[in-house]
Amino acid sequence: MQREDEGEVAVIFVSRRNGEDAAGYDAAAAAMDALAAAQPGYRGVDSVRDGDGVGITISYWADTVSAQAWRDHPEHVTIRERGRACWYDWYRVTVATTTRAYAWTRP
Amino acid sequence: MQREDEGEVAVIFVSRRNGEDAAGYDAAAAAMDALAAAQPGYRGVDSVRDGDGVGITISYWADTVSAQAWRDHPEHVTIRERGRACWYDWYRVTVATTTRAYAWTRP
Numbered sequence: 001m002q003r004e005d006e007g008e009v010a011v012i013f014v015s016r017r018n019g020e021d022a023a024g025y026d027a028a029a030a031a032m033d034a035l036a037a038a039q040p041g042y043r044g045v046d047s048v049r050d051g052d053g054v055g056i057t058i059s060y061w062a063d064t065v066s067a068q069a070w071r072d073h074p075e076h077v078t079i080r081e082r083g084r085a086c087w088y089d090w091y092r093v094t095v096a097t098t099t100r101a102y103a104w105t106r107p
Numbered sequence: 108m109q110r111e112d113e114g115e116v117a118v119i120f121v122s123r124r125n126g127e128d129a130a131g132y133d134a135a136a137a138a139m140d141a142l143a144a145a146q147p148g149y150r151g152v153d154s155v156r157d158g159d160g161v162g163i164t165i166s167y168w169a170d171t172v173s174a175q176a177w178r179d180h181p182e183h184v185t186i187r188e189r190g191r192a193c194w195y196d197w198y199r200v201t202v203a204t205t206t207r208a209y210a211w212t213r214p
Contacts, residue, residue, distance in 0.1 A: 010119065010203050012165060014153045018213075046121045048157045056155045056163040058119060090212040096117050096203035105197040106125075 008043055008060050008098045009067040015091035017053040025087050028079050035075060041066020053089075060098075067095065115150055115167050115205045116174040122198035124160040132194045135186050142182060148173020160196075167205070174202065 017025065036042055041062035049055030061067035070076060083091075124132065143149055148169035156162030168174035177183060190198075 010117075010201065012117065012119070012153075014165075046119075046163055048155045048161050048163045050155045050157055054155050056153055056165065058121075058163065084211060084213075088211075088213070090210070092210040093208065094117065094205050095207040096205045098201050098203045100202040101200065103197070103199040104191060104195075106191075106195070 006098050006100060008062060009064055010096045010098055011059045011061065011067055011071075012094040012096065013055075013057045013059075013091060014094075015055050015057075016089045017049070017055065017087055018089050019053060021086050028082065032076065032079055035073070036070060039066065039070050039073070041069070113205050113207060115169060116171055117203045117205055118166045118168065118174055118178075119201040119203065120162075120164045120166075120198060121201075122162050122164075123196040124156070124162065124194055125196050126160060128193050135189065139183065139186055142180070143177060146173065146177050146180065148176070 033045065036045065036059060043060035043062055045057065045059045047055065047057040059067075059070070061070065140152065143152065143166060150167035150169055152164065152166045154162065154164040166174075166177070168177065
């Protein structure tokens, strides 16, 4: 997605799926994508997963308040617990504040 | 990779490959990975590309000075020009300062 604003909060989630429960994971991921997009301060997401199950998802938020509200959203908390129980070998989360952004598209 | 430090600079590169010149791209990407890792202030990289050619690469740097030095490294500048000429449909770059990081691994 395209963003114009700086001073946003980027929540970087790097993970490896264990390959179990693909249907359950896919359904939960779609539900979380939709729920996140409906939250105040949501600015977009970039998400990629490769064939080895390693993925990077970055969600962008207007500010720290909206990013933390999403972190603390009850459905999001529940799904993270399910992620640790069922879906991931490991994950890392990095929270960062954007300072600069630019884009290029082939003319 | 695992990082302990906050206040680092994360350079988020989201792109779509056009599928052309895979061998040239792969060789250049490996060379850039090695060159980046040898630069002062390099703290690591996360990189994933999916089957549709969309990728996210995040390089982490000790500070703004080291991130900008890598941006301005002559070989990196040259390879970016080649990327625009040959390899990418589009890309977006977001620079951010990390504020918090944590990790989980299945026990």
